[in-house]
C-alpha cells in the first residue's frame with residue numbers, strides 16, 4: 001500500500017466540496033525512520049537530519065523527540081533549528097562561499113562547521129586562529145563518481161568541496177578535526193557508499209587530530225514507491241568500517257550521518273483536488289486546484305521526479321481500472337506547471353482528490369512564491 005491506511009482515512013474524511021491543497025504526514029512513520037538510523041550499531045555516532053528536506057517546526061519536533069540532531073546549510077535554517085531547541089554541536093553547519101559575517105555567526109553559535117574550499121579555510125584561520133574545524137572533501141579523484149539525480153557531487157564536475165590534491169596540501173593539518181563527504185542523492189547501492197567512505201578514510205590518515213568522519217546523506221527513496229533503502233545492512237557495514245578505523249587509530253572516531261530525504265520522504269503526501277478535465281487525442285489533461293510552485297519536485301526535476309498517485313472519490317479509494325493516459329497540470333498559466341505526464345490512471349472526475357505519495361521531503365520545504373499560490377497547510381497525524 002503506497003498510502004498508509006490511517007492517512008487515507010484522514011484524507012477521505014477531509015473530502016468536502018472544496019479542499020485547499022495540503023500536505024499530510026504520518027508522524028509514526030517519520031519516527032520509525034529516525035529510530036532505524038539510531039539503531040545503527042556503531043556507538044560513537046551522531047545522526048543529523050538534513051533540514052533542507054523539511055524545516056517545518058512540527059517535523060523538527062519529531063526528529064528531536066527521536067534524539068536526532070540536525071544539519072543546516074543557511075543562517076535562516078540555523079535560526080529555525082535553534083527555535084526548535086537544538087544548540088551548539090547538535091547542529092552541523094555545512095555550506096559554501098560563506099561570507100565573513102556568516103562565519104562569525106556560526107562561530108558564535110559553537111556549531112560544527114565544515115568548510116568548502118581552501119579559500120574558506122584561509123578565511124576561517126584568519127578570523128579564528130587555531131580554532132579546529134572540518135572540511136568538505138571531494139574524493140572524486142579516488143572513486144568512480146556516480147551521476148545522481150542532481151548531477152555529480154564528486155569529481156571534476158562537482159563544484160563542492162576541496163579536491164584530493166588540495167586536501168593533501170593543507171599546511172596546518174592539526175586544525176582539521178573532521179572530514180565531511182556527501183556522495184549524491186537517492187542512492188541505493190550500499191557498496192558505493194562504503195567504497196566512497198573508504199576513500200575518505202584513506203585521506204583521514206594524514207590528520208592527526210581527527211575527531212569525526214561525516215558521511216553526509218544520500219539514502220535512496222524510490223520514485224515508484226517500490227524500493228526501500230536497506231538501513232539495517234547499511235548500518236552493519238558502516239559500523240564494521242568505523243570499528244576498523246577507530247581500532248587502527250587507537251581512539252574512537254565519531255561517525256556523523258546527515259540523512260535528509262529518507263527521514264520523511266515516504267511519510268508525507270500532497271493532496272489536491274481535480275477542478276478541470278480536457279479530453280485530447282489519446283490522453284486526458286486533468287487540472288487540479290494546486291500549482292507545482294506548491295509542490296516543487298516536478299518543477300525542479302521535470303525529467304525524473306515521479307510521485308505515485310492515488311485517487312479518492314466520494315471518500316473512498318478509486319480502483320485502478322480502465323486506466324487512461326493522464327497528465328495532471330497545475331492551475332496557473334505557466335506551461336511547465338505539470339505534476340506528472342502520461343501516467344496510467346483511472347478516468348478522473350471533477351472533485352476527486354489526488355494524492356501524491358513520497359512527498360514528505362524537499363516538497364513543502366521548497367515551496368516558492370513564483371506564480372502566486374499560498375503555502376499549503378501541513379498536517380501531522
Ligand SMILES: Cc1ncc(COP(=O)(O)O)c(C=O)c1O
Nearest residue numbers: 050182185217218258259260261
Ligand atoms: C551536505 C549535505 N548533507 C546531507 C544532505 C541530505 O541529503 P539526502 O536528502 O540526499 O539524504 C544534503 C542534501 O543536499 C547535503 O547537501
